Amino acid sequence: MESLNIPATDITPGIRFNASTGVLEIEGNSLPEDVIGFYKDIFQWVQNYIEHPNSTTTINIRLNYFNSSSSKVLLDILSILEGLTDQNVKVEVNWFYLELDDDMLQTGKEFESLVKIPFKFVNYMDNK
């Protein structure tokens, strides 16, 4: 299965989904005008991935901003990956939030309460 790599833009996140290592990374901003259009391929990839998952799957979410429609889509993606826990796949989410960005931490906590995947919260400094 091929990896999925989509470079980041100002309004869409960078996607690095690697099937062979089981590391799925999303980072940047997510506020595309057509959310479904942007995430369609990503959905497809995730659907394929759960057919042949890696024995450990790590989802690294390092988002600066996402709009409410992206939030829905993210939750849907996590819901699909949640199914892996039934296949004895070790799944975890690393939720990165910028130092001081309590809103992002709160959002992460809310996501954590909505899916059955263990979350780790990682505070990071902006390197820019």
Place this chain on the structure above:
Amino acid sequence: MERKNIFWLCVVFFVFFNSSYQRGFSQSSQSISELESICEKNEKEGNWLELSKCQTKIGFLYRDQQNYQKSIEWMRKAIISNEKVGNLNGIKNLYANIGLMYSELNNYDEAIECFQKSLKINEQQNKKSDILSDLINIAQAQQNKHNYQQSNSTLERAVGYAQEMNDKNSLKIIYGMFSENYDKLGKYDKAKEYFELSSSLRSQLQKEEIKKYEEITKKAEAEINLKDKEKQDLSEKLEKVKYEKEINLKLWQQEKELNELKQKEFENKERLQKAKQRTTNIIVALLAVIIVIISIFIAVVFKQLKQIKQVNHQLEESFKQIAAQKEEIEQQRDIANNQKKKITDSIAYAQRIQNAVLPPTYAFDKILPEYFILFKPRDMVSGDFYWVSSKDGVAIVAAADCTGHGVPGAFMSMLGIAFLNDIINKMTFNRHILTLSASEILNQLRELVINSLHQTGQPYETKDGMDIALCIIDFENKQMQFAGAHNPAYVIRKNELIILEGDRMPIGIYKNSTQSFTNHEFKLELNDQIYLFSDGYYDQIGGPHKTKMLSGNFKNFLLQISNRPISEQKILLEENFEKWKGDFEQIDDVLIFGFKFVPQRISTGIESEYLWENVNILIAEDVDINYFLLVEALRPTGAIIHRAHNGVEAVKFCKDNSVDLVLMDIRMPEMDGLEATQEIRKFNKTLPIIAQTAHADVTDLVKINEVGCNDYISKPVNLKTFLSVIKKHLNK
């Protein structure tokens, strides 16, 4: 040179093997003429064997004189005689000898024929050594004839016999001949290989010869010692042997040198051939490349010549097509522009509707003496909305953020406003305002949203909804209730920020949609400043590193500006936002609603100026959305609304009922507004009739006036103008 050598070696060889038979003739001392008479005698007597012997002798005598023609003649006669007595040995030897002489005479064809006859007999008798001699002689003759291939195949046969008999001498000769043949055939590597075989055999033979001589020498020396008498002879013999040995040694050395020279020659030849080959290869390759290039060139030229015609034709076609396409594109562009204009116009209209539905400023003016609303939709219409209502000294204010922005967000916001109005109306109906609870309003709002969007909580279904912060302010008791869906309320009191957190769940379907929202009760103090907002402000990406502003910075900024007059705060917030945003696009709708709690009893908004309870207003309007908009606009006034769907209904209603004012749409089915007004004027001259029209021009206005309308309003309505126009005519 070499060939001649080998030839004579063959002769010697042959002679050696047939010595016993030949000796009898060659050593004869009789003259030819004597022998001829003996022959005649034997012939007469029919003594064939003797005749043949005699004839053979004559043949050999001639041969010794090198008179080969005569020799052959006599030997052939001897063969005939031998045939009569069946002396096969004699016949084959004669043939072999004749063959040799033919070879000497360069008549190789005859020679081969004779050798083959000899061979045939030898084969019958299975005399291997003789077969071998014959084969070698044949091969030699073939070589002389330049039939190298044939010679080689004969030699192949000879090799077998020589090896079988371990006849090294013959092998040496055969290899030598192979080498010659291959040399002539240009196969220098093979020639070299056989030459080496031949040379090694030769040196081996010579070594053996030398050894043999050495042995003889030893023997002789021993004999010298043993037999003194014979010493003289033997010492001579010794001298002779020594001499021969020396000659052989010299010969051997010469051979060796010769071999080396020969070998060098072969190597040179080989090198030359390889070089030639290489040169040939390069030339062939070059030629091939040149031919390919020329072919391609010709092909290209031909193709282009062909194409130029085609292209010219195609160009004409293309020009035609391009012209057609250009026209089509221009048409499409016009269509697109038209559509864009239509859509933009449509959204502009929607914007006016949304503005009309959002609470007018006077509604706030009456309720909140000091407030500001920073409202910056990302697009023309907004997914954020603010809302206000009041009753009996209590104000209800809310700031909400619907899923999405733009048109979809605006749809949600319209729903939200309508639902909030509905909820408050129902709650306050027959109940005291003080029973209102902020959390209960949100609970009901959530239920209405879920039901109206038919949300059931299935995965992948729409999770649209809204976040909201809602406050109920009781001015008399200085009490505030707050409930929030995701959104908080900030209260700034004496440079200190108090945060009332909202619940972390939305208005909309959620995993726990039955859980009630939390109702916060908060004791207000004078000059408390309360802020409700959506996340659009502090989520804006910008600044030096294109990051979010973050709520922390927003809080700090609010604290910084909190002691400035409330109207100034709006300007400062807006400046701050623009500065942060810079060139980055606005990512979401922005709404901040701020107000100060000041000691002023609040009146219930609209009532004093636009309170028209028990006033009957007829709205003649066929389009539902326009009708509901007007109803919504008139709702706070308490007026009693009636509806007519067309002119006929309007006229009938005015005839049958008491009506205080008519809002008459001009364009309606069955009977339009102008005609209906004329009809009404026939029986009621004083009833205020206000025309409502979109895109009214002067002629329309003249007509409206002519038929008896009192006034007109433009659609979409501006709420404030709309109410003031109605007020003007009601008061008359």
